[in-house]
Amino acid sequence: MANYYEFKRKCIFAVSKKKWVLYIVGLFLGTAMGIINPLASTHLEKNNVGNLYIGIISSSFFLFMSIGSILMDKRMRNKDIKGVMLLGALIAAGACGIFPLATNLFLWLFLMVIMGFGISADMVGVQTMLHNLTEDNTRGIVSGLYSFCFAIGFIFSSVTGTQLYVYRTWFPFMVPIVALILCPIIIRFNFKEKLIFPEKPEGNVLGKVFIGLQGAFLYGFTETTLITLYPIFLLHEEYVLSYLGYALGIFVVGSIVGTIPMTYISDKLGRKKTLIVIILISVFTVLGIIIFNNFALRLIFSFLSGAAIGPIYPLSLAVTVENLDKEDIPSGTSLFTFAYGIGSTIGPVISSTAMSLFGNDYIFSVCLLIFVVFLFTVYVKRGKYEVKPTL
Known part of the structure; x- marks a missing residue:
């Protein structure tokens, strides 16, 4: 109660x-x-x-x-x-x-x-x-x-x-x-x-928002890769056209289902901690899409991937601005949108290049690499970016 x-x-x-x-x-x-x-x-x-x-x-x-x-x-x-x-x-x-x-x-x-x-x-x-x-x-x-x-x-x-x-x-x-x-x-x-x-203050905003920007870049990179290349991946796996809509649709449903619960939990347990957990989960759910050939299993992992990846955007936005003073928030949201846009710009290009060079199964290889780099960076910089305690 x-x-x-x-x-x-x-x-x-x-x-x-x-x-x-x-x-x-x-x-x-x-x-x-x-x-x-x-x-x-x-x-x-x-x-x-x-x-x-x-x-x-x-x-x-x-x-x-x-x-x-x-x-x-x-x-x-x-x-x-x-x-x-x-x-x-x-x-x-x-x-x-x-x-x-x-x-x-x-x-x-x-x-x-x-x-x-x-x-x-x-x-x-x-x-x-x-x-x-x-x-x-x-x-x-x-x-x-x-x-x-x-x-x-x-x-x-x-x-x-x-x-x-x-x-x-x-x-x-x-x-x-x-x-x-x-x-x-x-x-x-x-x-x-x-x-x-307000007038832009002096200070290092980038240092305060770096982890949130990584999340924004990661989300933009992964989201546009999924939307643009996932159907091509399934076509190369010789699935019929009618299946493509199901796979993308279930990912979107998972994204919607996961967003509000995960962001609510983040206000209680800590936003950065929750962001780290869902990115770690994303590594395994995306691997499931690649490893399993059964379409029903791929649908399950597509849903789980959506539920994990979908909340990355709002959580990264919250992490970006949570340590900023009000006059710094415009800089934080500008940098956040910049990082998201750059990830969305290069995601399909780099991922399609990986598919061309190494094969169809490498569609999410660069996404997984970025996930791991994010987790490694957070581990190395742990304690440097302290968050304000939530009530």
């Missing part, structure tokens, strides 16, 4: 101070992201663009989301965050509307760059606002609820986007336009006061 009341109390804190508004914004951001990158690749393939160019154009989205996030930290100081998010949303929405109408390879690349750059303002902005409003003892569950809403929007739009694309090629691209424009509008109507980023 005591645990129930504690959970209820944390849930109340997790939605107080209008944090629920930012969860809705996260839902719309996920909806936009679930259309832009996957459907852009589909659109390019339908227009007979080669795989190499599709990979370059798709990766440019994450690359410039990373670059944009760093620029946000440098340029948005002493500016109203609501205005910065509005500008980023309008830029990304405009590029998204032009994308299905374009026919030139370089224009497609330029538009993806603009979309990644614009969305970075909203990603950094909403995560900064969220953790400025969050109490230290609920950072894990707050990050988990935000990631949960983001994932729901992403799944919904990625599933429905292909259906809408069959109806009209331009129609699904209207969804992220609406979603992106709604984000700053919702914030403006619910936060009447100006939300100013």
